Amino acid sequence: xxxxxxxxxxxxxxxxxxxxxxxxxxxxxxxxxxxxxxxxxxxxxxxxxxxxxxxxxxxxxxxxxxxxxxxxxxxxxxxxxxxxxxxxxxxxxxxxxxxxxxxxxxxxxxxxxxxxxxxxxxxxxxxxxxxxxxxxxxxxxxxxxxxxxxxxxxxxxxxxxxxxxxxxxxxxxxxxxxxxxxxxxxxxxxxxxxxxxxxxxxxxxxxxxxxxxxxxxxxxxxxxxxxxxxxxxxxxxxxxxxxxxxxxxxxxxxxxxxxxxxxxxxxxxxxxxxxxxxxxxxxxxxxxxxxxxxxxxxxxxxxxxxxxxxxxxxxxxxxxxxxxxxxxxxxxxxxxxxxxxxxxxxxxxxxxxxxxxxxxxxxxxxxxxxxxxxxxxxxxxxxxxxxxxxxxxxxxxxxxxxxxxxxxxxxxxxxxxxxxxxxxxxxxxxxxxxxxxxxxxxxxxxxx
Numbered sequence: 001x002x003x004x005x006x007x008x009x010x011x012x013x014x015x016x017x018x019x020x021x022x023x024x025x026x027x028x029x030x031x032x033x034x035x036x037x038x039x040x041x042x043x044x045x046x047x048x049x050x051x052x053x054x055x056x057x058x059x060x061x062x063x064x065x066x067x068x069x070x071x072x073x074x075x076x077x078x079x080x081x082x083x084x085x086x087x088x089x090x091x092x093x094x095x096x097x098x099x100x101x102x103x104x105x106x107x108x109x110x111x112x113x114x115x116x117x118x119x120x121x122x123x124x125x126x127x128x129x130x131x132x133x134x135x136x137x138x139x140x141x142x143x144x145x146x147x148x149x150x151x152x153x154x155x156x157x158x159x160x161x162x163x164x165x166x167x168x169x170x171x172x173x174x175x176x177x178x179x180x181x182x183x184x185x186x187x188x189x190x191x192x193x194x195x196x197x198x199x200x201x202x203x204x205x206x207x208x209x210x211x212x213x214x215x216x217x218x219x220x221x222x223x224x225x226x227x228x229x230x231x232x233x234x235x236x237x238x239x240x241x242x243x244x245x246x247x248x249x250x251x252x253x254x255x256x257x258x259x260x261x262x263x264x265x266x267x268x269x270x271x272x273x274x275x276x277x278x279x280x281x282x283x284x285x286x287x288x289x290x291x292x293x294x295x296x297x298x299x300x301x302x303x304x305x306x307x308x309x310x311x312x313x314x315x316x317x318x319x320x321x322x323x324x325x326x327x328x329x330x331x332x333x334x335x336x337x338x339x340x341x342x343x344x345x346x347x348x349x350x351x352x353x354x355x356x357x358x359x360x361x362x363x364x365x366x367x368x369x370x371x372x373x374x375x376x377x378x379x380x381x382x383x384x385x386x387x388x389x390x391x392x393x394x395x396x397x398x399x400x401x402x403x404x405x406x407x408x409x410x411x412x413x414x415x416x417x418x419x420x421x422x423x424x425x426x427x428x429x430x431x432x433x434x435x436x437x438x439x440x441x442x443x444x445x446x447x448x
Contacts, residue, residue: 020095021132022069027051029124031065031105033058039071042126050127054142055108061116062109067126067137069095076101077126077134083107085114086138086260087236108139112201113236115141138260140237187232190214190240190287194228194266196221201234205287214287217303218269224277225270230287230298232258240287240295241265244411248272249299250385251409252437257295269300271409273386276302276310284309318429319376319391324368327422331364331401333357338370341422350422353438354404356412361405365397366422366433376422376430378402385434393430404435411437 027042033055042051055063064083069075075095084090084106094101108124109116121142127135190205196218197203205214220226227246232238240255241262247253250272256265269285270277282303288296301309327350328338341350356362363382368374377383377397379390386407392400404420405412412418417438425431 019133020069022051022126022128022134023132025069025075026071027126028068028071029053029065030068031055031063033063039068042067042124045125048125048127050125052126053124055122055124055139057109057116057118057120057122059118060109061118061120062107064105064107065124066101066105067094073098077137078104079106079137080104083110084137085111086136087111087113089263092134092137106137111236114139187293189233191231191234192216192218192228192285193231194218195223195226196228201231201236204234205230205285211286212289212291214289216285217282217307218285218300219282220270220277220279222279223270224279225268227266227268228285229262229266230257236260236262240298242267242298246271246409247298248409249297250274251411252439254439255295255297267298267300275300282307317390318425318431319393320427320429321368321376321393321424322374324374326369328367328370329364329420330367331362332359333362338367340370341366341420347421348424348426350424351419353417353419356405356414356416356418358414359405360412360414361403363401363403364420365401366430368393378433382406383433391430391433402433 028039029042030036030039040053042053044050045052055065057063067077069077074097076098077092077094078096078101080091080093082103082105084104085108088111093104106124108114108122114122122139123142124137124139126137129135191201192203192205193199193201203216205216207214214230218226218228230240232240237260238258239260239262240257241247242265243254243256245264245266246268247266248268248271253267256262269275269283275283283300284303285298285300287298290296304310327341327343329341329352330336330338331354333354333356339352341352343350350366354362354364366376368376373395374393375395375397376391376393377400379392379400381400382403383389383401384403384406386409404410404418410418418435419438420435421433422430423432423434
């Protein structure tokens with residue numbers, strides 16, 4: 001529900017997070033495969049900055065383990081619950097003694113994503129942070145050499161790579177080299193999992209070759225919102241997810257994966273006003289692929305009663321502008337003095353970066369040719385992409401500004417940078433004003 005929640009701190013449990021530089025210790029592993037009798041040293045892998053050890057499943061198709069420092073029973077690393085695994089949340093605790101760690105193990109084979117079988121081998125890894133403190137415990141199934149070509153995981157796309165292909169660049173448009181031929185998707189299938197299906201992994205998305213995307217319909221329930229992730233081949237280790245909670249394609253969220261780092265990083269339908277969320281409303285979720293088969297973007301569109309995408313409910317009516325030589329922006333970050341904006345012919349927009357100040361919000365207007373009498377402003381106070389408004393061109397813009405930082409999805413904070421954009425239609429009319437967080441390696445996406 002909406003509103004504020006009262007949290008009684010007396011009911012909270014303090015979690016002791018490990019603080020120990022593992023670079024000063026030898027890391028060992030002990031487990032059920034030899035009845036907890038052996039203490040085996042893990043090997044350091046400089047490429048992945050992690051300690052590794054190989055485990056073979058026995059007849060029970062399960063093996064549990066804990067970690068130790070320097071073979072010392074009083075320096076155990078362990079999860080905060082039994083049968084912990086990389087596919088669900090847990091806290092890494094320790095170093096602690098045997099009594100503290102008793103009954104709190106990691107277990108391979110309990111989760112369906114492990115695809116456990118007798119004799120299967122897994123590579124357990126403990127990764128480190130830059131300061132040497134423990135980061136994550138995870139494992140991956142070791143594939144037989146003869147089957148490597150069949151089950152090779154999709155190449156992981158970094159956030160910057162996934163986002164840089166969103167908008168065209170001038171260099172790409174003028175390159176003489178022919179574009180690479182489109183390849184078939186590299187995945188056997190893509191599943192969608194979320195609150196709507198209780199996070200089960202058996203719902204496959206359909207492939208649309210013409211638009212090179214996977215798609216699936218999602219219907220909102222009682223809460224009028226729904227979070228989801230995408231799983232390549234239905235595996236949690238190949239999760240396609242945003243880089244932050246409640247990701248949204250309209251607010252600058254990265255597309256990450258396929259990888260196993262998607263915990264609590266979901267896309268959420270129903271938070272943005274453009275979703276027009278209502279119980280029973282259906283949305284078409286899409287995973288668009290690049291020509292090389294890697295993820296390009298994830299988005300969704302509200303469907304009408306006939307199953308067709310609805311137009312954006314907050315799009316403003318275009319406003320005819322006079323012939324002009326430049327476009328200026330005025331705002332509080334620059335003492336309301338005009339700043340000339342740059343023109344991007346490919347995107348057909350004026351744009352400028354701004355930085356959020358101490359008040360955690362910034363307001364602005366546009367002045368055509370830098371003149372206050374030629375003011376472009378919303379028809380109300382604090383206009384934004386999150387509310388309906390009209391774009392107005394006149395000399396009566398006092399007190400009527402666009403304002404960044406009033407909606408939680410913007411994630412505005414002191415020092416956060418945004419690209420403000422004024423989009424023009426083909427006839428030169430002002431059709432849309434929006435903004436997106438500026439993040440390393442990100443190129444602004446075309447307006448929808």
